[in-house]
Amino acid sequence: MHDGIHIGINGSFIENFVQNSGELKLLGKGDGSEVMLQKIKANETVIIEPGDNIELMEFFYILEGELELDDNKSKTTLKRGDYFYSHHLYDHVQFETKSQVSLLYFSTQPVFNFLSSTINELVELAHTVEKKDYYTHDHIQRVKDYGIMIGNKLRLSKEKIETIGFAALFHDLGKINVPDHVLNKPDRLTDEEFGLIKKHSAWGAELVSKTYFENLSKIIRQHHEKIDGSGYPDGLKKDEILIEAKIIGVADAYDAMTSTRSYRKALSPQDAVDELLRFKDKHYDAEVVDALIEVLKEENII
Numbered sequence: 537m538h539d540g541i542h543i544g545i546n547g548s549f550i551e552n553f554v555q556n557s558g559e560l561k562l563l564g565k566g567d568g569s570e571v572m573l574q575k576i577k578a579n580e581t582v583i584i585e586p587g588d589n590i591e592l593m594e595f596f597y598i599l600e601g602e603l604e605l606d607d608n609k610s611k612t613t614l615k616r617g618d619y620f621y622s623h624h625l626y627d628h629v630q631f632e633t634k635s636q637v638s639l640l641y642f643s644t645q646p647v648f649n650f651l652s653s654t655i656n657e658l659v660e661l662a663h664t665v666e667k668k669d670y671y672t673h674d675h676i677q678r679v680k681d682y683g684i685m686i687g688n689k690l691r692l693s694k695e696k697i698e699t700i701g702f703a704a705l706f707h708d709l710g711k712i713n714v715p716d717h718v719l720n721k722p723d724r725l726t727d728e729e730f731g732l733i734k735k736h737s738a739w740g741a742e743l744v745s746k747t748y749f750e751n752l753s754k755i756i757r758q759h760h761e762k763i764d765g766s767g768y769p770d771g772l773k774k775d776e777i778l779i780e781a782k783i784i785g786v787a788d789a790y791d792a793m794t795s796t797r798s799y800r801k802a803l804s805p806q807d808a809v810d811e812l813l814r815f816k817d818k819h820y821d822a823e824v825v826d827a828l829i830e831v832l833k834e835e836n837i838i
């Protein structure tokens with residue numbers, strides 16, 4: 537996606553999601569927010585759920601049609617020109633369309649991510665990889681959690697932190713192309729086998745490059761790069777590596793070390809931290825390692 541002003545001519549959109557009840561078009565996105573055009577058929581019930589983040593704000597402006605909003609206390613009929621929004625929503629609310637309705641829908645958190653079919657396919661693929669690579673059960677979720685906590689510690693923008701969450705989800709996607717017996721081999725890998733494993737970051741980058749998530753492509757490609765240039769696939773150094781990739785790299789390494797793998801037992805959190813410190817500024821970004829250590833202390837893990 538390019539910088540600056542974006543112009544949409546009537547009918548254009550970034551991505552489209554068609555469902556039985558109507559369709560949703562993503563018109564604009566930035567800083568973690570999304571603006572959508574939602575068309576809903578008549579006599580459909582739409583439920584607005586509280587988000588994971590209580591600060592979530594969702595705004596609906598009725599462009600055309602009529603609906604009845606039920607906020608669990610009373611019902612209000614709303615039509616063209618009326619609007620409603622949710623903020624600090626603790627319980628679900630719902631509305632029913634009385635005719636075909638067209639809404640301008642704004643959300644301070646990405647909604648589209650969870651709906652688009654390409655995205656669902658990628659998420660499914662990520663879970664397939666987890667099953668395939670037996671020892672990485674729940675690995676992506678933990679990399680995501682640590683990645684987000686490190687991002688918050690480093691006071692990165694909301695958009696960057698959200699990007700880290702999705703990059704974590706998809707970082708090992710390329711392993712789908714690595715044979716199971718190589719992924720789960722209990723003994724030492726041959727050079728050829730290790731070569732195959734090393735390809736997963738570039739393969740993963742390729743998989744997302746033509747989707748809604750093309751902005752994750754570089755991060756995924758770089759998640760095994762190291763500060764001193766000894767990483768793969770491009771041997772990038774220091775600032776050539778994106779901060780998001782450095783964060784995924786550290787969260788990934790920490791989780792790998794503290795998980796039991798086919799070829800070794802798990803290290804204790806403190807031993808894993810000692811290892812990160814030993815390679816701080818060589819393999820791992822110093823600021824990122826320090827941020828993870830702070831997070832682990834806050835969580836009483838070390």
Ligand SMILES: [Fe+2]
Pocket residue numbers: 707708736737759760788
């Ligand atoms: Fe990886």
Ligand SMILES: [Fe+2]
Pocket residue numbers: 675707708788
């Ligand atoms: Fe990983």
